[in-house]
Amino acid sequence: MNDVIVVTSGKGGVGKTTTTANVGTGLAASGKKVVLIDTDIGLRNLDVVMGLENRIVYNLVDVVEGNCRVKQALIRDKRYPGLYLLPSAQTRDKSAVNESQMKKLIEQLREQFDYVLLDCPAGIEQGFKNAIAGANRALVVTTPEVSAIRDADRIIGLLEAASMERIDLVINRMRFDMVRRGDMMTVDDVADILSVPLIGVIPDDESVVIATNQGEPLVGNHTMAGKAYYNLCMRILGQEVPYLGCERSISFWTKVSGIFHRSQEGRV
Amino acid sequence: MRLPNFFRRRTSREVAKDRLKILLISDRVNCSPEVLELIKKDIARVISRYMLIDAQNMEIQISKSALRGRGGKNPSLYANVPILDLHKIS
Numbered sequence: 001m002n003d004v005i006v007v008t009s010g011k012g013g014v015g016k017t018t019t020t021a022n023v024g025t026g027l028a029a030s031g032k033k034v035v036l037i038d039t040d041i042g043l044r045n046l047d048v049v050m051g052l053e054n055r056i057v058y059n060l061v062d063v064v065e066g067n068c069r070v071k072q073a074l075i076r077d078k079r080y081p082g083l084y085l086l087p088s089a090q091t092r093d094k095s096a097v098n099e100s101q102m103k104k105l106i107e108q109l110r111e112q113f114d115y116v117l118l119d120c121p122a123g124i125e126q127g128f129k130n131a132i133a134g135a136n137r138a139l140v141v142t143t144p145e146v147s148a149i150r151d152a153d154r155i156i157g158l159l160e161a162a163s164m165e166r167i168d169l170v171i172n173r174m175r176f177d178m179v180r181r182g183d184m185m186t187v188d189d190v191a192d193i194l195s196v197p198l199i200g201v202i203p204d205d206e207s208v209v210i211a212t213n214q215g216e217p218l219v220g221n222h223t224m225a226g227k228a229y230y231n232l233c234m235r236i237l238g239q240e241v242p243y244l245g246c247e248r249s250i251s252f253w254t255k256v257s258g259i260f261h262r263s264q265e266g267r268v
Numbered sequence: 269m270r271l272p273n274f275f276r277r278r279t280s281r282e283v284a285k286d287r288l289k290i291l292l293i294s295d296r297v298n299c300s301p302e303v304l305e306l307i308k309k310d311i312a313r314v315i316s317r318y319m320l321i322d323a324q325n326m327e328i329q330i331s332k333s334a335l336r337g338r339g340g341k342n343p344s345l346y347a348n349v350p351i352l353d354l355h356k357i358s
Contacts, residue, residue, distance in 0.1 A: 145284075146287060149288055150291060150292065153295060154295065181279075182280070183279060193289065
């Protein structure tokens with residue numbers, strides 16, 4: 001059975017859309033047939049992050065309401081064979097779609113694609129319920145901040161209550177220079193608190209902002225975030241990939257060299 | 269190398285971790301820290317009838333399930349009660 005993965009977080013602005021774009025692109029780049037669905041009706045953004053905003057004709061609500069066929073609404077990403085986007089509607093709101101309509105649509109797409117990725121809106125209301133309705137896997141995105149972790153915990157509780165088959169944790173915007181100073185929770189701290197399996201750690205990297213500016217996912221390129229997203233994709237595909245450099249623990253020697261190489265701080 | 273505790277300032281990482289742990293316990297069970305404190309006192313009172321316990325250092329915790337995400341949706345309450353004397357005759 002092909003996987004339907006919802007990317008969710010509870011809190012807004014932690015990187016759900018960026019994660020969806022990069023994971024989707026990474027999976028497509030490794031030869032899978034992938035469709036990305038933006039479920040954030042009224043506040044669509046996956047299209048701009050993917051750089052496909054000029055090619056939208058029909059959207060999710062049009063498909064659900066029967067104004068067009070699914071195939072007509074799918075935008076093919078010309079950069080990667082097998083990568084498609086189903087954009088959200090910008091002029092409607094979350095109540096335009098319900099859970100059974102989402103399930104029906106996903107069942108249809110699941111037969112044609114290896115991976116269906118759903119970009120979930122922030123919050124725990126109707127939009128969240130729609131996004132998780134047809135999914136069998138979840139990526140919970142959080143940042144190492146108290147508010148984001150609290151919301152992630154709430155989301156994990158709701159996903160468990162909804163009998164989600166598999167829930168994995170993605171920690172975004174790690175700053176290892178701050179971890180070294182004792183001013184940011186470590187990857188292990190966050191993973192322990194939330195007690196779900198960790199599947200990816202993305203360093204805080206300005207190249208993410210640059211990539212978003214250009215509408216070009218950075219997965220697989222030479223940047224730290226690009227490499228981290230690539231590793232995340234490989235783990236989703238079932239491979240064992242070690243965590244980058246100092247992603248996990250800070251050894252004694254890292255600390256010592258950190259003192260002598262202050263100029264390299266933030267390199268992660 | 270770490271300096272002894274009394275020289276070391278608590279890092280903001282430790283503060284965040286401790287705050288979150290307490291916060292999530294009450295979030296998960298929808299139960300305030302005050303209520304947990306009352307439960308703790310009641311448990312201590314009952315057990316004290318049978319043995320001498322160290323009520324100051326007992327801990328209680330409510331978690332969603334022992335192994336999260338692997339079956340067992342019912343929350344459970346864990347109490348860690350240090351016993352000072354098992355054979356207290358009251």
